[in-house]
Amino acid sequence: MLAMSTPRRLLVVDPCDDCHRIFPGLRTIGWAVDSCSLESVSNHTCDVGLFRLQPFHLEHPEAVKDMISRSGTEWIAVLSADVLKLRNVGDFVCEWFFDFHTLPFDVSRVQVTLGRAFGMARLRGHATTADKNTGHELLGQSRVIHDLRKLLGKLAPTESPILIRGESGTGKELVARTLHRESQRNGKPFVAINCGAIPEHLIQSELFGHEKGAFTGAHQRKIGRIETANGGTLFLDEIGDLPLELQANLLRFLQEKHIERVGGSQPIPVDVRVLAATHVDLEAAIVDGRFREDLYYRLNVLQVVTAPLRDRPGDLALLANHFSHLYSLETGRRPRTFSEDALFAMSIHSWPGNIRELANRVRRGLVLAEGRQIGAPDLGLESCLPVIEVSGTLEDYISRAECQALRDVLHRHSDNLSIAAKVLGVSRPTFYRLLHKHQIR
Known part of the structure; x- marks a missing residue:
């Protein structure tokens, strides 16, 4: 007998009649649907949230921002045609919501959007769980x-x-x-x-x-x-x-x-x-x-x-994401992830001010970032991703891919080369040979 999979929990806040009409179909495809008012959201847990955004929410957005920041999941805004025309709705939705849907509902599109939001919520949830499981305020895996x-x-x-x-x-x-x-x-x-x-x-x-x-x-x-x-x-x-x-x-x-x-x-x-x-x-x-x-x-x-932080390169991304969530409420902005150039710039920075400097740079980045990610310039660091020539033989491309794979795995497991070799699926001698070949370390 096959075990039933755990239902995905959907919380709908202040649902409208259109929302109620799609509930049966969502339940059929495995969603456990619950609804509540904005005032009682804290009493419910969910994997994904659906929120009917109305004009008064835009006039007094603090309650919506607080709900999204504290929930630890992804939210989809439901907008009527009238709300969609309001002047600030675009910026607000892009800043605080994973996606949006206009009324009347396109059922198949809603299902796809909810699935994508659930996947993103799971990714964020794994990072949050890893932090909580340490049982320490001293964050890090190095x-x-x-x-x-x-x-x-x-x-x-x-x-x-x-x-x-x-x-x-x-x-x-x-x-x-x-x-x-x-x-x-x-x-x-x-x-x-x-x-x-x-x-x-x-x-x-x-x-x-x-x-x-x-x-x-x-x-x-x-x-x-x-x-x-x-x-x-x-x-x-x-x-x-x-x-x-x-x-x-x-x-x-x-x-x-x-x-x-x-x-x-x-x-x-x-x-x-x-x-x-x-x-x-x-x-x-x-x-x-x-x-x-x-x-x-x-x-x-x-x-x-x-x-010092320079001796903990593998902890940089984890600490940066921690500060992004910590200071999001202070800055009034949604927690942001970091672009590839930001992660690279952080990895080569010497961090003379250590963790205090990292916290201050992330706080600055949350204020200055215009997109969904914090870039190196937002952190006050130079954008300096290595430039790869778009030409060469297949052997050249394989060599570049090897080099990038080695740098990536060393960034995460610099303190244990045996694990680094295992992650790449090669023996330790082969791993050392590749390091020598690409003149790394």
């Missing part, structure tokens, strides 16, 4: 990220201080938040303070707090960041920028587990786990007399190093 997640899983349950090292923009605070979330302190506060972003004369008050009247302008008691984090985790970012005097006070707190507010005389016990991060060479700072060696050893009990 070996360095896999090893980092594994290390954090080991370090998180401990109570030891951890020093997080890495270039600016590599996600050191994200690592700290992951350590907190996976620790036994996850129900308690996570308090972050950037030691380089607070004026020097305010740092002591910010960290330790002060009593009323402790200094001019201290009109009331202030609880410091260390005390606020009691029971939880204190994250000291850019610890290398902490003045020497405050380094001594921090060391005293780490040794004695209590603080004194500025202007106070009573010791206050505080239980926190301290995580610190830096992008500077602390060992060199110790030699130069800018960082206390005893504090260094107190903080550097365990250590985590974050990898």
Whole structure:
């Protein structure tokens, strides 16, 4: 006995009489059809959506944009002849909908359009599921990220201080938040303070707090960041920028587990786990007399190093798509994919600002892109796809195809050449011979 395939779920929002008339035929070909109002869309799930677009939706589009952005699927607009004539309808539909259909329905065309939308929704859904299945905010499939997640899983349950090292923009605070979330302190506060972003004369008050009247302008008691984090985790970012005097006070707190507010005389016990991060060479700072060696050893009990983005080329597309979805609501535009020239430009860019730079470039691209894809110029990168001469022998074309296949597979599996060879269906020796032949790596 053959198993029944799972029905494809179609949700029709604010259906008209024409919509109701095509429901039986759609159910016959395997669609599970449901309908609801715009206000109750959040209570339904679907594989594809059909939305009857009306003039008042164009006057107040926020609800429609929010529905499409949050649904994670593809939507088809249903337009009457009157709505089709409205001035802004074309731009709005092209921006937010997969396709559109005019009334009255052409049943066969509707079926084809729904099928295409379902296929695209499935492709998008696989990417979304892959991200969610990681169970981590640290996105990526490269070996360095896999090893980092594994290390954090080991370090998180401990109570030891951890020093997080890495270039600016590599996600050191994200690592700290992951350590907190996976620790036994996850129900308690996570308090972050950037030691380089607070004026020097305010740092002591910010960290330790002060009593009323402790200094001019201290009109009331202030609880410091260390005390606020009691029971939880204190994250000291850019610890290398902490003045020497405050380094001594921090060391005293780490040794004695209590603080004194500025202007106070009573010791206050505080239980926190301290995580610190830096992008500077602390060992060199110790030699130069800018960082206390005893504090260094107190903080550097365990250590985590974050990898720069240039060492994670296989994660670029995944991260870029993540930021495209993340910032789509902020920019008021639909999440966009990336053109071939954008992906190539990202792959050869050095990323001095690391993940922070990637996030900012994608945000810029969402604003500037005019089509359905973000191009290299939208990201502020040079469009530089390799130019291939449209001439040559069959052997020339085969050689070019081999070279492109090698570059593509290395872009995805640069950290594991055995997998790269397996994807191409060749042995590892053959794979190395091809790399040598095309002078790659």
